[in-house]
Amino acid sequence: MSYTALYRKFRPTSFEDVKGQDHIITTLQNQIKANRIGHAYLFCGTRGTGKTTVAKIFAKAVNCEHPVDGSPCGECAMCRSIAAGTSMNVIEIDAASNNGVDNIREIREEVTYRPTEGKYKVYIIDEVHMLSIGAFNALLKTLEEPPEYVIFILATTEVHKIPITILSRCQHYDFKRITIDTIAARMNELMEAEQVDVEEKAIRYIAKAADGSMRDALSLLDQCIAFYLGQKLTYDNVLEVLGAVDTDVFSRLLRKIIQRDVAAVLNTVEELVMQGRELSQLAADFTWYLRNLLLVKTSDSIEDVLDVSTENLQQLKEEAQMIETDMLLRYIRIFSELSGQMKYATQKRVLLEVALIKLCTPAMETTEDALLDRIRAVEEKLEKGIAVMPEGGYGSPYPQGNAGAAGGFGGGMEEPAKKPEIPLAIPEDVQEVVKNFRAIADEISDPVRTTLKKARLSLGGENRLMVVLPEGIEASIAGREDHVKELEALIEQRIGKKVEVEVRQVEEGRRFDDTFVDIEKKINMEITVED
Incomplete structure (x- = not known):
């Protein structure tokens, strides 16, 4: 038969x-x-x-x-x-x-x-x-x-x-979709009837992969048993057959992303590809892993909701202390978009690697949720004593001889590195800001980016840059405390010096073009204002 x-x-x-x-x-x-x-x-x-x-x-x-x-x-x-x-x-x-x-x-x-x-x-x-x-x-x-x-x-x-x-x-x-517990219990009954030895962890993974469908669960189980006919069906066997990835790999991958170690992240992808893992499944499972991490991060008693072992729950709690909620939300957004794109993609690996590099390099994105991550990346570099080099290739704001003292580059130092003090800008530094102001303004989030295209610049002191706008509404948008801090942070990232930004509206009864100081005469340079 x-x-x-x-x-x-x-x-x-x-x-x-x-x-x-x-x-x-x-x-x-x-x-x-x-x-x-x-x-x-x-x-x-x-x-x-x-x-x-x-x-x-x-x-x-x-x-x-x-x-x-x-x-x-x-x-x-x-x-x-x-x-x-x-x-x-x-x-x-x-x-x-x-x-x-x-x-x-x-x-x-x-x-x-x-x-x-x-x-x-x-x-x-x-x-x-x-x-x-x-x-x-x-x-x-x-x-x-x-x-x-x-x-x-x-x-x-x-x-x-x-x-x-x-x-x-x-x-x-x-x-209704059938719960993981119900599917797992039914499969255990059938495996006893069939006299097949299966690990409980393997059963639960198949039940989860079935996504609420009993028929899908039994079809996947059939496939796994056929592949390892006559052997005990283990959790690793199931991962091998389904092209899935163990949660330990997700934990290792996440920690490398948090450290912004692009090389290590791409090496992990290389390992998974060589093992024959299904990249679409990897993206879906990693999104689920991030979702579990978000639940642990935002709730104190989440054990009943999460279908994870005690060891994995402890690991999630440890990682929840290492990452901020806004970072997690950004990661989930990027990987949710990736899952949709990979369904019909021919170059799945490229899409996956680009998404992971985005996670490690927030400067690649200009969205609002990436901004905090970009500022956090700058702060991390400063805490480690690494000079923040602008993209244009300007010189380091710190003397080379003080690198060991400032950041602890020398070996054998047990004390944590102290955050170096950022020196105040001088008029020559403001000249650098003026020269690159349009590029700096392009990195800021909307709607400030649009507003700053109409701005005129003026010196307000040795280290102060005045941004003058023609309308009160525009000045109120750009002059919000968080927007001013964002602009100051981008300037600081660009030149490595502190520049105080003050936003003003054109004074009533005065022409806009007469409201700002002729900064060209003050710093002896030609200024081209782009429309």
Whole structure:
């Protein structure tokens, strides 16, 4: 006899065997016991949650000669013939391939004939959303007033595609995604019956990968058992078959990202690629890992919500202390976007590497959530005593001879490095700012970036730069404390000196062009103001 897949071999034959849909099973059993059976049902929900299975069990139950507590006995002639697929009372139709008006007309003609045996003729129309508009219209009258011996059960994964006229004629049942615990418990039962040795950790990973679908879980389990036939199925075996990555790798990857070590991050990607890991799965799993980390970071008692081991939870708590919430939100945003892009990408590795470099290098982004990370990166460099070199290649603001003292570059120093004091700017430094002001302004977040395009510059002292704007609204936007600090931080990053920024509006009654000092004469340079 040929091999039968697990999901077919162990398909439930009674209501008691159906897992994770108790709210539906109880309702249907009560209807059968009270003889309050409806004429049309709509079963909707994600794939692999039991819609067609429950429909077949219900068809057996309403025709069973000796029902037991609302469930089919499984022993009578009707139950056996329906289970074998030989009964003329249960007609299963695939709407994906029988979606025309003529197919529905055939049903309308057939329902005029009473069942040859049993009480009810049950029509199970699978993937009913695939019917054409004409077919739906042809079904309407029959669905509303069928003969008393006919029951329609419509099953679909996309209920939003079904006309409201059909929905209003049916009892509507939503099949929920099945929980990881329920799927894992069911797989453990089946593995005992099959006498297959499987690690609990492996079972739970497969249950999680199934995403709420019992059928998907059993198909993945079947695949893993076939690959390691005759051996104990371990967690590492499952990762190998599914092309997935262990959480320890995610932990190592995250720590390298926090350290902004691009080389180490790309080396980790190289290792995973050489191991044959599926990069789309890697992106999805790492996003989930970051989500768990965010929950740990923002809540004190999250153990019941997270489906992780005690060791992994302790590891998450440790990493939660190493990262800020805004950084986590930015990481999740980037990887959520990446997951969508990788579905149809041909160069998945390139997309993954670019996303990881973005995480390590916040200066690559100009979004608002990247700004704090960019400032934090500058502060980290300053705390370590590393001179912040501007992109244009200007000289270091610190003398070379003091590098060891300032940042602890010399070996054997146990004391933590002190944050070096940033020297105040002098007019020559302000000249550097003026020369590169448009480039600096382009790095600032909106709407300040747009506003600063209209600004005029003026010296307000030895180390003060005055930014004069023509309108009060523009001045209020650019003059907000956080925006001023952001501009000062970008200037400091550019020249390595402190420049105090003051934002003003043009004085009332004065022309805008006369309001600022002629900075060209003060610093002896030509200034080109770009529009």
